[in-house]
Amino acid sequence: MKQGWATAVFAIVLIVGACSPKLFPADVMEGVDPNFDFSRWRMVPNQALERKIQLGGSILQVEQKDGGMTIVARQLPIVEHPAYGPKDTGKSSGEFAATFQGRVESQFLQRGNRVIVVGTTKAPSVVLVDDLRRNLPTMSADCVHIWATEGRDIADFQSFGAGYETLPEGTFCTKAP
Amino acid sequence: MKVFLLSLWCVLAGILLGPETGGAGEIGPSKPRSPVVVAQNTVETQGPAQEIPPGGASVEDILLQKGTITQDEWIQIRAEQEYRAADQSRRLDSIEEWKYKTEVLPILRDKVNFGLNALQFLYGHTDAQVPEGRSQDSFSIRRSEILFWGKISDYIPRWHALFEFQSINLTNNTPTSGASTPTSATFFRETYVDVRPVQSWAPNLNMIRLGIFRMPFGIFTETSGGLRDVISSPYLTAVGGGGGPGQNANGTGGAIEFIQERDYFADVRGKIANRLEYVVGIMNNNNYQANALVSTTSGIGGANQPKAFYTRVRLFGNDVSFISFTTIQGESNNAGTLINGRGKGLFDRYGIDARYTSKILPGFMTQGEYWQGHDGANATTVGTAANGACQVVAQCGGSGAPGLMRRTWYVLGKYLITRGPFENFEPTVMYEQFDPNTKMSNDLYTRTIVGLTYYFENFPPKVQSKIQFNYEFRHHSGLGTGPASVGYNSATDPFAQNAFFIQFQVRFM
Numbered sequence: 001m002k003q004g005w006a007t008a009v010f011a012i013v014l015i016v017g018a019c020s021p022k023l024f025p026a027d028v029m030e031g032v033d034p035n036f037d038f039s040r041w042r043m044v045p046n047q048a049l050e051r052k053i054q055l056g057g058s059i060l061q062v063e064q065k066d067g068g069m070t071i072v073a074r075q076l077p078i079v080e081h082p083a084y085g086p087k088d089t090g091k092s093s094g095e096f097a098a099t100f101q102g103r104v105e106s107q108f109l110q111r112g113n114r115v116i117v118v119g120t121t122k123a124p125s126v127v128l129v130d131d132l133r134r135n136l137p138t139m140s141a142d143c144v145h146i147w148a149t150e151g152r153d154i155a156d157f158q159s160f161g162a163g164y165e166t167l168p169e170g171t172f173c174t175k176a177p
Numbered sequence: 178m179k180v181f182l183l184s185l186w187c188v189l190a191g192i193l194l195g196p197e198t199g200g201a202g203e204i205g206p207s208k209p210r211s212p213v214v215v216a217q218n219t220v221e222t223q224g225p226a227q228e229i230p231p232g233g234a235s236v237e238d239i240l241l242q243k244g245t246i247t248q249d250e251w252i253q254i255r256a257e258q259e260y261r262a263a264d265q266s267r268r269l270d271s272i273e274e275w276k277y278k279t280e281v282l283p284i285l286r287d288k289v290n291f292g293l294n295a296l297q298f299l300y301g302h303t304d305a306q307v308p309e310g311r312s313q314d315s316f317s318i319r320r321s322e323i324l325f326w327g328k329i330s331d332y333i334p335r336w337h338a339l340f341e342f343q344s345i346n347l348t349n350n351t352p353t354s355g356a357s358t359p360t361s362a363t364f365f366r367e368t369y370v371d372v373r374p375v376q377s378w379a380p381n382l383n384m385i386r387l388g389i390f391r392m393p394f395g396i397f398t399e400t401s402g403g404l405r406d407v408i409s410s411p412y413l414t415a416v417g418g419g420g421g422p423g424q425n426a427n428g429t430g431g432a433i434e435f436i437q438e439r440d441y442f443a444d445v446r447g448k449i450a451n452r453l454e455y456v457v458g459i460m461n462n463n464n465y466q467a468n469a470l471v472s473t474t475s476g477i478g479g480a481n482q483p484k485a486f487y488t489r490v491r492l493f494g495n496d497v498s499f500i501s502f503t504t505i506q507g508e509s510n511n512a513g514t515l516i517n518g519r520g521k522g523l524f525d526r527y528g529i530d531a532r533y534t535s536k537i538l539p540g541f542m543t544q545g546e547y548w549q550g551h552d553g554a555n556a557t558t559v560g561t562a563a564n565g566a567c568q569v570v571a572q573c574g575g576s577g578a579p580g581l582m583r584r585t586w587y588v589l590g591k592y593l594i595t596r597g598p599f600e601n602f603e604p605t606v607m608y609e610q611f612d613p614n615t616k617m618s619n620d621l622y623t624r625t626i627v628g629l630t631y632y633f634e635n636f637p638p639k640v641q642s643k644i645q646f647n648y649e650f651r652h653h654s655g656l657g658t659g660p661a662s663v664g665y666n667s668a669t670d671p672f673a674q675n676a677f678f679i680q681f682q683v684r685f686m
Binding site: 081082083084105150156160161162164165166167168169 | 322401499637
């Protein structure tokens with residue numbers, strides 16, 4: 001009997017643990033293209049307009065303006081392990097810009113923070129990155145989820161400060177029109 | 178050599194500029210010259226000499242065509258250009274080579290990093306009476322900690338070594354008889370390796386951690402010294418001693434380290450459903466200096482056998498607020514240990530801790546911990562001989578105290594002001610109690626700390642430079658009541674007298 005309980009608890013733990021966390025509301029994730037090719041979009045940013053996509057990245061800069069902001073991020077793959085979220089694998093397909101209408105605490109807008117953006121592709125925009133004008137593929141974000149890792153990978157953050165640190169993270173969505 | 182090359186060039190030029198090509202006026206982009214027309218004798222330098230500048234003839238070609246410059250001058254100009262091109266190429270090669278070398282440097286690949294964990298300069302004042310030769314006021318370096326770490330691969334995501342450069346004094350151990358001897362220095366403070374055996378098991382089974390590090394016992398214990406909100410360590414880490422009353426048969430005096438900050442351990446850590454963290458492990462229960470107890474020749478490990486099991490589960494309400502439950506079960510030893518106030522025999526601790534970081538009122542955080550646990554009989558202060566659990570001091574040394582239950586708790590609150598004239602100031606309040614023997618009254622330690630911190634830079638956990646002011650209202654009831662009670666003089670007990678501290682800190686990694 002005891003063995004049965006132990007097996008059941010173990011199975012529940014495995015099942016629950018195997019689920020990736022739900023960062024965004026279900027309606028926001030509706031219609032997201034799971035096979036979106038970022039590299040191609042990066043090369044030809046005009047050819048995939050108005051497509052619902054989800055991208056992961058590392059924040060390069062944030063420009064705030066008129067109650068909104070433009071997040072410029074280096075694209076990173078979203079992985080399940082060792083921790084769910086964008087992971088720096090040493091290979092990046094390039095940068096992208098995401099416009100977001102909403103407020104985000106400054107703690108989450110630091111360079112190096114990991115971000116997942118869900119939104120719609122738009123026409124490319126010119127953004128000033130490190131004093132250089134860059135023509136970047138652009139999306140309009142419905143929701144963003146940010147991990148305030150300040151350059152570290154999500155899985156590595158907890159031990160980074162020579163002790164134990166909780167990782168601040170938050171989901172921010174635009175208000176419905 | 179130069180004369181020879183010039184002669185060679187003249188001969189070649191003569192052939193090329195002979196009857197077939199007409200004259201000097203025909204040299205130019207419209208008629209590419211032979212590759213042998215060079216001013217340098219290296220193959221690498223021939224290329225640039227033959228290049229026709231984009232957009233037409235070069236200036237010197239036109240000048241030569243117009244007769245403004247002579248053939249010799251044209252050659253001189255070209256030679257100069259070739260030299261420059263070769264020089265530039267050489268420089269680029271050097272840069273490429275340097276780039277290749279630097280790219281593989283461990284420090285640029287996250288394999289080796291170093292940082293300043295905490296450099297703290299402390300001024301302290303205590304109202305307690307002090308013996309001759311000691312002072313109530315002091316300047317000191319509280320911490321001078323250099324940290325090294327790196328990521329070897331996805332399977333070894335972190336190695337870590339921390340050195341404390343200020344506390345190099347030797348620590349005594351607890352011998353079985355006679356006087357203690359200096360045993361170990363505390364220069365070496367932390368070192369561990371994380372192993373993530375199977376990537377796809379993470380984060381459910383995130384890693385196995387092996388080494389010596391801050392133990393996962395509550396919140397304070399696991400918080401780096403460079404990120405703490407108050408200057409003094411909490412009573413749950415250590416209380417008593419420091420010139421106050423010594424150990425006694427009630428277990429209420431002397432230095433007591435209720436929860437050691439560091440130890441030698443092996444544990445497994447993971448997170449389930451992004452909400453429940455767990456740690457399960459075993460440790461020596463001997464403190465961080467215990468490496469000195471191991472003989473490097475015989476391999477005999479002193480009292481370093483893993484003899485305590487611990488586990489913690491931490492349930493997250495959101496990303497930064499949680500509640501945790503911890504237990505430690507096993508044995509402790511009084512001889513050969515480097516922890517104060519531990520007896521020989523069964524040992525346990527039970528703890529609950531919680532932290533609330535407000536999202537409604539950003540900058541506000543409160544946390545608390547409650548611990549209690551049982552120590553074995555004949556607890557002893559490090560440096561005092563102890564030999565067994567019997568309570569006859571003449572026979573077994575130690576304190577002669579029976580096994581006893583201890584209890585402690587604290588609450589801490591702080592508010593970081595993020596705007597206005599007091600931006601970056603952070604008032605802090607902490608209250609704590611420590612009961613060294615729960616079966617005895619009139620032995621309670623209490624302390625209220627009122628603090629104010631100003632942050633010069635505050636990007637935890639990487640950067641935190643600050644100045645802290647703490648005033649501590651301390652009270653110690655005494656050493657207990659009853660037939661075995663001993664005399665107590667609060668005037669000389671630093672834990673019964675108020676204290677004031679100012680600390681400046683730099684942290685950067």
